[in-house]
Amino acid sequence: MSESFSNCKKAICFGEILWDNLPSGRLAGGAPMNVAYHLRKLGVDALLISRVGGDDAGKELINFVSSIGIPPNHIQTDHEQSTSEVLGELKANNEMVYTITYPTAWDFISLQDDLITQVAAADVFVFGSLAARNEISKNTLLALLEHAKFSVFDVNLRAPHYSRETVSTFLSKADFAKLNENEIMILGEWFTAEKEENAIVNALMQQFKLSEILITKGAxxxxxxxxxxxINYKAEKVExxxxxxxxxxxxxxxxxKKLAGEEIKNCLDFASKLAGFVTSQKGACPIYDINELAF
Structure with a gap:
């Protein structure tokens, strides 16, 4: 599976890569990998920076990443820490709750020489809070952020693997923050005196000099x-x-779509359609050709 990426936009996704042990079975996962996969399906030359163990699970992950079209060049191998395994449990409201082991290989992503060059050349750098739970990966992330042209903080709070201090640090480094409706209220309690979403967002944008905040609200x-x-957007109605x-x-x-210069409304409409399609499929990285989908 390969796409053509000549003269296209470039992205770097940084953070966790793991095996999700879900009620439906064992699947490769990690938000940075998922984002990189879909960016590449949509014509963006996305690379993934992560780390796996030198065990069978790590080799299987690297093989999987390669099989879905993501170059594994920047997935480091750790010979002391094991590959990440996560237990996912489905709750009554269709929300997945994860038990994430610590420490694991992606807690020790090292600052290798070529990573700074890659980040500096990218149009967008995407990262989350989970990979900053350990000082090694956190310091690597902070160093790379100094070279990012445009940084996207996918807040992605997973208890107990985050702290107010760490979230504050990375909000101040980000241009754009993406979070869900529960996370915006947590940040509101931490950093503002506001209670309403609109007021919380305005306060956060001023305090951390964010240019954009995107809040997802499921259905x-x-x-x-x-x-x-x-701009408010509606979710696609799907099974x-x-x-x-x-x-x-x-x-x-x-x-x-944003990298292609589209208006924000068009970006949201397209994103909602793709998210609806993915929700109607099994797993975070279903096989598809965007040109064959009816949107």
């Missing part, structure tokens, strides 16, 4: 907040197979 759609406009990775596909689709 209710979501809201985009920019410097000049606020839900599973919700794993739907937010990642939404972010990738939104960014692909």
């Amino acid at each position: 209710e759609g979501g809201t985009y907040y920019g410097i000049k406009e606020t 839900v197979v599973d919700t794993v990775g739907s937010g990642d596909s939404f972010l990738a689709a939104f960014l692909s």
Whole structure:
């Protein structure tokens, strides 16, 4: 599986790669991998920076990443830490709750010489809070952010693997933040005196000098907040197979259109359609050809 990426936009996704042990079976996962996969399906030359163990699980992950079209060149191998395994449990409201082991290989992503060059050349750098739970990966991430042209913070809070201090640090480094309706209220309690979403967002954008905030709200759609406009969007009505990775596909689709210079409303419409499609499929990285989908 290969796409052509001559003269196209470039993206770097940084963070966790793992095996999700779900009620439906064992699947490769991690938000950065999912985002990179969909960006590449949508014509963006996306690379993944992560780390796996030198065990069989790590070799299987690298083989999987290669099989879905993501170059494995920047997935490091750790000979002391094991590959990440996560237990996912489905709750009554279709929300997946994860038990994530610590430490694991992606907690030790090292700052290799070529990574700075790659990030500096990329149009967008996407990262989350989970990969910053350990000082090694956190310091690598902070170093890379100094060279990013445009940084996207996929907040992605997973208890107990985050802290107010770390989230504050990375909000201050980001240009764009993507989070869900629960996470915006947590940030509101931490950093503002506000109670309403709109007021919380305005306070966060001023305090951390963010240019854009995107809030996803599951079946209710979501809201985009920019410097000049606020836009609500509706979620696609689909038969839900599973919700794993739907937010990642939404972010990738939104960014692909934003990088192409599309108006924000068009970015949101396209992202909502792709997220709806992914929700109607099994797994976060279903096989598809965007030119063959009816949107």
